[in-house]
Amino acid sequence: MSDTNLDKKNVDQVNIEAIHDKDLRIVLGSLGLSESIDNGTLLCKFCSRPIKWDNIGAIFLKKGNVTICCNMVECLNNLKSMG
Numbered sequence: 001m002s003d004t005n006l007d008k009k010n011v012d013q014v015n016i017e018a019i020h021d022k023d024l025r026i027v028l029g030s031l032g033l034s035e036s037i038d039n040g041t042l043l044c045k046f047c048s049r050p051i052k053w054d055n056i057g058a059i060f061l062k063k064g065n066v067t068i069c070c071n072m073v074e075c076l077n078n079l080k081s082m083g
């Protein structure tokens with residue numbers, strides 16, 4: 001069951017993304033956000049694209065607020081500049 005995600009991944013990305021994916025699901029599940037991602041209703045803070053499991057760029061926790069952005073370089077840079 002836990003390996004079903006691997007089928008969707010490119011072979012050269014499996015090792016990295018499989019680890020991220022597990023961590024992300026645990027983290028996002030604990031935040032109650034995994035359903036929103038499955039439904040495509042969670043949006044990137046910066047570009048407002050739907051966040052999916054394969055385009056999550058970063059999760060940023062600050063003072064109880066969760067910021068999530070996609071994996072586009074511009075959005076990641078925006079997140080960094082937020083400190």
Ligand SMILES: [Zn+2]
Nearest residue numbers: 044047070075
């Ligand atoms: Zn974005």
